[in-house]
Structure formats: structure tokens, C-alpha cells
Amino acid sequence: MDERRPGYCLEAPFYLSDEFYRRDIDAVFAATWIFAAAAAEVPEPGDFVTIDIGDYSVIIIRDDDEEIRAHHNVCRHRGARLLSETNGSVGNIVCSYHQWTYSPEGDLMSAGVQAPGFDRTCFSLRSVNVRVVAGLVFICLAHNPPEDFAEVAQRISPYIQPHALNKTKVAAQVDLIEHANWKLVMENNRECYHCEAGHPELTCTFFPTYGYAPDEIPKRLKPAYQRYLDAEERLRVNSERNNLPTQLIAELSGRATGFRIERAALDGKGESYTMDGGAASAKLLGELDTPELGRLSMHTQPNAWFHFMGDHAVTFSLIPLGPDTTRVRSTWLVHEDAVEGVDYDVENLTTVWVKTNEQDAALCAKAHRGISSPAYVPGPYAPTESDLEEFCTWYIERLQAHRAQTDVQQAGQGGQS
Amino acid sequence: MDERRPGYCLEAPFYLSDEFYRRDIDAVFAATWIFAAAAAEVPEPGDFVTIDIGDYSVIIIRDDDEEIRAHHNVCRHRGARLLSETNGSVGNIVCSYHQWTYSPEGDLMSAGVQAPGFDRTCFSLRSVNVRVVAGLVFICLAHNPPEDFAEVAQRISPYIQPHALNKTKVAAQVDLIEHANWKLVMENNRECYHCEAGHPELTCTFFPTYGYAPDEIPKRLKPAYQRYLDAEERLRVNSERNNLPTQLIAELSGRATGFRIERAALDGKGESYTMDGGAASAKLLGELDTPELGRLSMHTQPNAWFHFMGDHAVTFSLIPLGPDTTRVRSTWLVHEDAVEGVDYDVENLTTVWVKTNEQDAALCAKAHRGISSPAYVPGPYAPTESDLEEFCTWYIERLQAHRAQTDVQQAGQGGQS
């Protein structure tokens, strides 16, 4: 990992080996802040979702004080999984094996007949770090989660707050199993070099100039570029009137909580990710006065990306299921008062990203299969693939940080052993 | 394995790792006596069953002298599996590849054209240790099987003999694949703490006070306990009249051939494991004069449990198929002269345990999934779970004995190497 050639893809074992898969879980997914769910997925007390990360299983539940909690999904008696469903609603968390019963806060309320001296307070559910940022739930499995998250939360909140996610509901959620290493899915997400040939629906509204520096725009893309400049100017006016920050912040590497946020124009009608770019939901989010607000796009390392529009928001998060298998979850959020069939139509709302994700899944599977050949050698990133370089840099930083921490722990455990 | 905390579940790797799975096969399933089948499964000469244990495959066959034999299911020519079916009947054992032909006793009878000097007697089937105890077939794959088995056989035979298994036939056999480590399936079998909530059919006849010491009976179970005491008294009278031993012998740990045997009353009509506790077969076993004889229950380490009633017997045995997969086989035996549809109805005979096993399979799968989380920590056994503690103790003893034996073998092979 210390010999990575900058500007080039990673070597094959990073994508293929069981060893790196396990290391990725430990050094990345169990060590950094992970986007886990929208708070709108657990709107009422007792509502929960369960998220599996590697061998971990985590319950995210809203407690009776409306606070969102996260617990390991493991009974403290004989270890049974407590909640098997991916989402639902409970009063207390009751283990189906021997009826040990926990409150949503994680306290053990009852445990059948036990020997004298049994102390219930020693058997609360093990908790997981959780933070809610402008309606987005992040968790961290580490004992000492990265401290820079608070600062990131503070900087991204003003961008997202106007979209009022706390007043949204889930209109649709789709899980896609991709046959590719999670890093290939991330790399695929971080460039649009493949969009023009690969994503006919997305390119109705996604400017094909994404990723190009102004002086690198190929001739054939000049008309699109002019359209982009005009749309950006309209977006500037609409954003200022709505007090929306638009400025790019790009800190995808060099820190534990890597992220990128930016408001940008959409092609077509400029309102939403639909086939003609028009709004998909008639009820606008928050207090916004126009749907023509392009897309507020956010990327967070290691596993999520988001688009917030005037009429809806869509979140994407991936979880590795194995070296060659990745789950991508897409969640569409609309105003909590929007009525299906009246204000929005699910197919119209979801078509562009459902198709795009399926197309990406096919491409990522080909990338994974190709890299599996011993004949693979890392190739060079094109200029439009600079965010992949950022991703790889961040990823190697995390592996190195984890190694350093592990070394310190071992040294602390006794010097020469 | 030397640091196990008494009174607590095992650490996760014992249940999850490939390494412990392989060690369990070597140190437990290939080193101790395993219940393999009822003799009634091979009633006639040439009848066989095949049993796979880890990578081993064993033929259990009744020879022409009515003796039960066990052989490795591997041709001595090029290693082909000889018998692919789980049971059947043959004259000789003929390899389908090149027609090498073995007698039921395992002798090579013919082998096609061979070079001069080929000695058939060098190519008998490799045999496996086998003992039949009161109609139950036990095998041991070890070269030096545990010697305490003879004593155990002598002590349990008087309990089982009156049920005359040698005059029974198989009424039903069901295999269930459970998605859990075999030790979780055993632990689940060894307590009834989960029965009241988890087994509505079984608790028609199984007293919910199982596992409680008399002074630990919870208040809500007092009426059940009184019913139990009354039923026990009737059982005592009926057993004495039939000359049935009833006394508990519990030697589940501290010896290679761990076992527990006891006659106990059943709830309801007290006769059999049916929904109302009434006998399921009209033809009583052996010379028994009443069906109201409760259950003679036997547990044998590492893989079996049995219930012998006045009207039928049911045997259960498990075989690990992998770290997270276990096969549980249930076999119902009725009097050999009982006529299906007249004396017994298969559904009535099997319902309670079919349902109970399916319920247990779901619980064990949840236990396995939960323990898979790195957040799992072993929890404390409740007072009603004392036989789990016995099982874990026995299991650790077996691993230690196997390690000691392996160490001795290595030392014997040349000191310092």
C-alpha cells in the first residue's frame, strides 16, 4: 500500500483478495463515519432499521424521546440476533430466543429467572456511535470515532438544511446487489467519463462536461458546455434568492471524514433527475420557492453520495458484502405531505437512477471480472477521473492510519511480544 | 480453549471458524462414539445406510450372518464412492466404476484383470468400529475408540431393552438442514428455557418446569409443578410394575462417552409426544402393559438424543455439514407389527417433533447469525441451562484430550522435529 503509483488504478489484490476485504471492513467501514440511513426511515418512536456491515449488524432505532440510537443487534445472553427484519417498528426489543427484553435505549428490562447476583445493568445492549446531520444518520463502529466529523457536520448542514429532510418521507427504496468490489463501485460513481455512452437516461439532465476542466472541454461538447454555463447563471440567481450556499467544498482526501459538496445545474428543465428534467414531486421541499435549483450533490467517503433537488432528495449508500459483491441502496425522499399518485409518481421519480444504477452494475461487474485476470496491470486515470485519484488517496491514507494505530496498540501491549 | 469462563457461552471462533470446524471433526466426531442409526433401519441382510461425517462416508450394512458392519465407503482401486444412496439394499457392494466387488463383510471378491502378484486380500474395505446397544448403532472412526463405551452400554441397556427396538420398524424419518453451528444445535437441545415461548406443540406434553431445581420454580409455574409431581407418582407405579429402571444417571462430562438417561413423566395424558399426550401407536413396544410410561430420555455426547415411550421411540442425531450448517435427522420407530393407517397415523406420530425441530432451527439460525457479529460477547447461562455448561465442559475436555494425543504422537515421531 505504500508503493501505489499516483494517477493509476490500484493493484489487483486491493480489489480481489479476502485479506483486503477484511482489512477494508476493519480499517475503513468499522473505523470511519458511515452514512447509514435517512432519519425519515425511522419517523416514529420504536421505528427501526437494521444495517449489516461486514459481520456486524446494527439496529438504528428512534427512542421514546424521539432521539435516534444505534445498538449492536446481538442479545447479551446467548448472542442471538435480536431483529431479523431490515426495518419495522417495536415497543421494546425482545429477543425471540429466551425473551430477554431491552428498551429502545438499550437497557435490559427483564431476563427471566436468573441466579442470585445477576445484575441487569451489566447487560445493556452494546451501543454504536451515531450522529444525525440535517436528517442524515451516520454511524461509526470504532471506539474512538474520527473527531473531524463534527466540523464536517457543521460545514455541510447549511447546504442541506434548506431541503428540510426532517419533513420528508421515504417514497421508494431499492437495493441492488452488484458483482464487483465496493471500491470499483465507488470509482465508477466518481467519474462520468462513461456516462455519455453508458447512461442514456442520466445524460438527459447530467451535463456531459462533468469532470472536465474548462480548457479541456472537447470540441464535440462545446454546445453542451454553453448550455451548462447558461443554466449555472440561472441557478446562481435562484440560489441567492433562496439563501442557498452553492460554493464547492472538495476535501475528499487528506482527512478522515472526506467529503465533497457542491450545488450545480441540471440539464433539460433543470429541476430534477427525470427524463425531461422537470420536477418529479409537486410539493417542494422546505420553504423553497422554485424547483429550478439544480442538484446539491454531496459525496462522503467511503460509501455514500447524495443529490438534493428542489422537489426531492435521493441518497445512495453501499455496503460491501464480500470481495466481489456490494449492495447499493437508493432511497428517494419527498415532502412528508406529498401524496403518491397526486403529487408524485414513483416510476417517474425513480426511473433515471434505477436505470443508471443497473447500467453501472453491469459496467462494474465487467471491471471486476477483467481485473481478476493475472494479466491485469493498473492503467492511467484520464483527466476526467481526478476524483478517483482522490478516492484512492483517501483509501490508502485510511489503511495506513489503521496500520499505525494497530502498531501502537501492539506496542502498548508489551514491547517485544 | 484453556481459558474458557465457566458458566458462560463459548467464544465466537468456536462456533464460526473453519479451523474449529475441522478440529471438531477430528477431535470430536472422528474421535468419540457417534450414534449413527437405529438397527431397525437395516432390518435384512444386505440392507445398508450411508452416513457422511465431515469428509468421511461410512457404509453401515447388515451382513449375511445378520451382524451389523461398518466400512469406509471408498473403493480400494481408484477411490470411487461405492454407494451413493443414503440407504438401500445390495447383494454385494459393487463399485460402479470398474466393478470391483466386495462382500457385505468387506472382502474383495473380484477385481477384473490385474497384474500377476495382485493380492485381493490386501484390498478389503477399510472397516469402522461399530457397536449395537439395545438396537442403537454407534460407530467410532478412531483407531483407538474410547474404552469407556462398553461400561456405558452396560448401564443404559437395561433402561432401553424393555422398549424392544429390535422388534421395531421405521415409521418416518425426516432430515432438517439447520443454518447454525452444530454446538448451537446441541445447546438448544439441552435446555427448555426457550420452550414455553418457542414450542407451543411440545409444551402440550413437556412440563415447563424442566431444568428448574425444585426451589427455583417461578411462581407462575407452580400449578404445572404440582401436575408434574402427580404425574411422576403415577409413572413410578407403572414403571415398577413393568420392571423399568427410572433413576437419573447424569454423566454428561468428565468422561469420553458422556451421557444422561432418565425416565420422566409427560404432561397431558402422559403417554406420548402428541398434541394431547395420548399414545400415537396402538401396538405397544415390547411387553409393556400400559402406554402411560412417560418418556425415557437419553442424551449422548456429542450428537444425539432419544425419547423412548410406551408406544414408540424417536431418535435424533446431528451431523455438522460445515461451520454454519448442521443436519438433524429424526427417526420414529414403532412396533414392527403396527400397521400404518390402522395402528398409527404418521402425521399424528410426528407432528410435535417436526414442528419443534423447525422452531428450533429458526432459533438456532438467529443465534448463529448474532454470534457472527464481532460485537458478540459470551453471556451467562441461566440456572435452567446447566446441561449446556456440561456440554461445553465435555467439549473442551475432548479438544484437550485430542491435543494431548496429537502432542504425544508428534513427540513419538522423533523428538525435536
Add this chain to the structure above:
Amino acid sequence: MDERRPGYCLEAPFYLSDEFYRRDIDAVFAATWIFAAAAAEVPEPGDFVTIDIGDYSVIIIRDDDEEIRAHHNVCRHRGARLLSETNGSVGNIVCSYHQWTYSPEGDLMSAGVQAPGFDRTCFSLRSVNVRVVAGLVFICLAHNPPEDFAEVAQRISPYIQPHALNKTKVAAQVDLIEHANWKLVMENNRECYHCEAGHPELTCTFFPTYGYAPDEIPKRLKPAYQRYLDAEERLRVNSERNNLPTQLIAELSGRATGFRIERAALDGKGESYTMDGGAASAKLLGELDTPELGRLSMHTQPNAWFHFMGDHAVTFSLIPLGPDTTRVRSTWLVHEDAVEGVDYDVENLTTVWVKTNEQDAALCAKAHRGISSPAYVPGPYAPTESDLEEFCTWYIERLQAHRAQTDVQQAGQGGQS
């Protein structure tokens, strides 16, 4: 591998372990010449087949100059698999991910927008060694392929050329997945000890005396042997008139490119592998003047066998897919002008070998399952199994040669490290 007992099967790990599977790929399948396809499978420029060997994927394509090329099926940009289909036809080879475009010769023709200084000539497809011998395509993945192949090609060409494979077409192709280690599939192919009991269709035309020395013929096979001698005499006459070499060359071990070739009579009508031995295609191959030419049979280590008749040819090749899984591909070639339904009927053409291969698959699966038992011990080869001994000898030679080469490479990389 240095302790193999001559005349006996290999020890179990050779057939079962992941380690030997990987070693077999490296030391055998990626180090020696492998039969990959008939040239008739890619008749026109742009026609391709893809062949996966272990984790490798290879494109075999006919270029615009009608020459057959082989390339690794991996894009030089981000490693995507280029061609996913097992066969087809293309103008150029275009990566579906970012449209990098390669000529059939492997040159990178275009690659989108790249940074200044990007040199296309550095990103040609990585090539694979390829040789076409009398219409049969062999590839070798090694940097330094075995040099003895040229000599073998020269010696076998005169035997095969009269069958004019360059004027054939594919009449049928069948892939069969066998649940057995590839070496068991090869061993099964190299003896006919199992044919009499196992292959009722094949033994219509395959003399049951195959593999026996004349003085070892069992009594029951004497009539078949006389029939064989008569057929051989007719074959000698027909072959001489057609200028066909018939003499056995058997060099299956002792060299990198082990092979065996021989013309031999067929039973029945003596013309082809059909149920009655009659020709399956009315258009004879090349300039041959009679269908009664028996079979020209060739075996090549490590993975192929062939039968060339007067009316058609059939090629067989296997590829290991894992320690316990092997793909066997059968391809039937007829004269390029033969018309289906008029000159030949596919079912009549293919029945004997389709059935025989399925029978073999069942036998090999039993062999693999049996060898998986720890109770397996290698047994002795019978006199009719001498070619298995040759195969094992060759195989061990390859492992030893690979180890020696690896040792030299490591020594060359710095002595003490």
C-alpha cells in the same frame, strides 16, 4: 510430489486441495501448450472465441489478414473485461466501459480524451502465444513457452492434414460441467477399463480390448480381439491407398509437450462413432476416398483428446474451474459444404459422445467424492491403465519443472532473500 509411488493413483491432496488447484493452473495450464479451439470456430476476420483458464481470460480472434491472434481479455485502462461472450464477431474490440478501442491485432486505436503525453502505443492489448497446427489452435500463457512444441507440430501434422480441418465447420458444440478434479477427468479418459460396463453406446464401435497387451487379452474378449485384428487389416489397406500415416507415436511423458497419436480400427461398420459404426456425414473430409478409415486418435497433455474420422472430427478439451469442477467441451467438425438435415443429422453425429461424456461425468464425480474421504488410500493401476501412469508421471514432471524454474527465479532475484 517427489514421493509418488509408481503404479498407484496420486495422493488425495493432488485432487482436492485449493493449493494444488492453484499450482496446477500456474505449473500446468499457464505453463504448457493448451488446445484452445478449432480454427474452424473463427472462420472469418473478426470472429472470436474467449477462453477462461483459471483467472485468465483469453480472446482468440482472426485478424483482417486471416491470421489467428490471442490477447488477454483485459482493457489497459481500468481493467474491464472486453468481450463477455464466449464467441461472436466484431470489427474492432471496443471496451464497453469507456470505449477504448483496439484492432483485432491488439493495437489501441482510440482512448477518449487523455492528458498530454499519453502514448497509445504503450497500451496495446497484452498478447498470448498462439500456434495453429493443421487447423487446431493451441495457446500458451507462459512468457517462455515450451520449445518442443514446434517438433510435435511437425510430427503430428502429416497425420491430421489429410482430414483438412481448414475446410470444416462446427456442426455442434457441447459444454459439460463435471463435478470432479480435472486430473480425474483426464485419468478417466486415458483408460477403457470402465467402458464395457459404463459405456453401452461407445462400445458399439470401441473395441473392448483397448489397453490390453495381446498376451493379456482375457478369454471372454477373444472374439472381439479377432474382430479387431480383421478390422485393423482392412484399415491398413485403406490407409495405405490414401497415404495416411497410422503408426503409433506415444510420448505422453518425458517431455513438456506430451502427446500420443495413432490410427486404429473401429468396431461395427468401422467408419465413425455412431451407434452402428456407419459414417455420420455424407461429405467425406479432404480428399479421402472411403469412410472406412477407423479413428485417428490423438491425446495431448494436459487437457485434450481428438478423434479424426473419414467423415468428421471431434475435439475434446477440458478446463479446470476449481479443485472439484471441470468443464469439458466437445466440438464436432464436418465438411464445410455438408448440409445439416441432408448430409448429416446432429443427433446421429453426436449421440455416442454426448452419452459417453455424461456417463463419464457421473463416474468421475463418484471418484472425486470417494477420494474426498480421509479413508482414501491410493490404489494400484491395472495393466489396462498404463496411460494413467504416463499422465501422472508427466504431471509430476511439470510440477517439478515449475518448482525448479521458480527456484531459479528467486535465486536470480537476490540470493539470500
